[in-house]
Amino acid sequence: MKIIAYAYSDPLLESSLDPTNWGWEMDRIYHDLGKRSELQQLINDCQTEAAVYLLIRRLEELGDSVEEVSDRLTTLEAMGVMVIATEQPYTSENANLRAQLLKLLQEIQRQQRSRRIRQGHARSRLEASPPPGKPPYGYRRGKGKYTIDRSTSPVVKDFFEQFLLYGSLRGAVRYLAKKYGKKISVTTGRRWLTNPVYRGNTAYQHGEIISNTHIPIISQEEAAQVDRILRRNSRLPSRTASAPRSLAGLVVCAECQSHMTVTRVTQRYQDKEYLYLRPINCPQLPKCRAIAYQEVLAQTITTVCRDLPLAVAGMNFPQLDAIKNNLGDAIARQQEILTQLPALIETGVLDTETAKLRAYKLRTEISALQAKLATLPPVNLRSVAQAVSIPQFWLDLSESERRFYFREFIRQIEIIRQDNEWTLQVIFIF
Template structure:
């Protein structure tokens, strides 16, 4: 008795199956990748008693009538058909309501396959997925177009986040300014979703780059990603604190964080700020230090250490650029092969779709690299007067771009001191 495992897949949206999944007992593994099912027609002309194994009955055709006719043809040749999804075995055919339920399942499977095929066609043509357009866009004939009234809200939200580094503050800002109320989760989606960067996002895994006008420019997107990544290691309330050292200062002895405390001396017009350890386990506790003096010491160390540290920093080799150039060459070759008639249009479309997704993945990796003008920027940041011309929010932004932590040693009776830990250095203690 011959055992045949038959499968049909749509290569536009289904991966190539593994024949080993059927086990070593089968005699033949038959696969069709065309809707006309040429392999199935070939084997239907050479039927012999045995067993046919299927994942679904819908693999036998494109319509219920076609599936029914081919199933009847197999059973007439003394072949036992086993469909795993439906639990169907032709030796024990269903009866009554079970028959109606079986063919209703087949009808739903065929309908689902038709929908998936249509969606895959749209992906190959770089068309948006079905459903409502994201906030800030509206559906055009072939792609998303910017909704000018809503896009202003998204752009101002992004600018406010880049300036102050707080999701909750940006959410409150657009609620007060535009009376648009969203959750923090929605705000995070605006910042990170590929659609706002000009890309399409299919099925939660494939990104097709540069399909429509972006609301977040590439340089802004890279800054957003760096800010969100840095904020994961900071206390929640430090994200948008008004002073630049918030969340960065830790004790060099016990790794506990320092907090900023502000007091106003009796009958004095000015306030006095200092940093104090929040949960120091030592006795006597580590000393508090003047805030302004600590900030000045940080700026002084940055001026001395940052330019040479960046000069010695081994930046990644330009392998990503080389990979993107290779993908661009493959795309050009596809056009030439299609013109010569060596590849049909459907194969070229499918290959372009896969190469575009790979290129988008590499571009996302490249966006996380340090900017190309990093050395020139280090020269500017190495000048103390530059820092004193910045606002507190701007100081906070640059400090978090380069610093992992500011390590303070203030154990009495020794004078206090600080040491900077840059982001490319290994984490210290529990700080990550």
């Protein structure tokens, strides 16, 4: 008894089948990719073979329509081939299951209708056209791509500028509501910040992204800065990213390991206020005492000015440059292959459909490499560290501006208590 298998894969929708996944020891495996020439060869071979078992995953792989599936199934069974569908309740030699063929054919019809819709979406992806659905706020649909909506895009641009200036998502959301009357939730604001469309890219299923498909609202440099701020804010306690004080969310008591919050104390009939840092959840008895906010702020500025240039000088910049150069070289190689595809079509090495598939894969790989490159620290980190190591730089900033720069460099500030005295240790991000 001879056992063979047949599988059909649509290159637009799925990857090629792994022959080892059948779980049976096969005499031969026929596999078609896009066309069904191997299926015809299978039928020709079965005319000279006796008592053959044929394994397929699903009946709809035998054709592109119900009629084709039914005709080829009849042809195979007329030659004595026992057809077994591994993912459907169908076996040629089982009369009870054969009675379900009509029901299976109806299912096949639905599956093929779904496949045609997905094939249409896949062809749109190959052309870098937008996916189905409503375009993001700030864009509208043009001829095969997103185009800027001049009436709403300034709102989105202003939202990003506000976030980049102060590093506060909730603050940017409140700013839109106050200036434009555009009310969005914090969740929607976060989706805006991470939406590839605003960066000039188009995202498809499974997270695949193609870069430079339309005019962006923010530049690549701004997008990289947005990502850095989001990563930085994700390390902070909830709601401290938009807190008005620059040290909020950064200070931890080394004694009780509790984060410290900023509290405001006022006196009756007086306008003056006093700010303190106190532990939020201190288990000690007696509890760790509060510390004057301005004293911690002044000590933090002194420590940053002293230690930040040393910390940056200790970074391995040659290794960082090597990583950037390797990513840049990989992007250049992929782009060079992309430029060679039209010539390969003209010479007949590739057909148009295969070339489009290859171009799509190359563009998604380039986008992934560019995303990795954008996550690396900026090249001018050493010069920035020198600029911010001047005390007057920090003293001239507002609290919101100081908050932005602190979080750009500082991971955590630890208050180390010794009797009635305290010192602090600044832990930098790098």
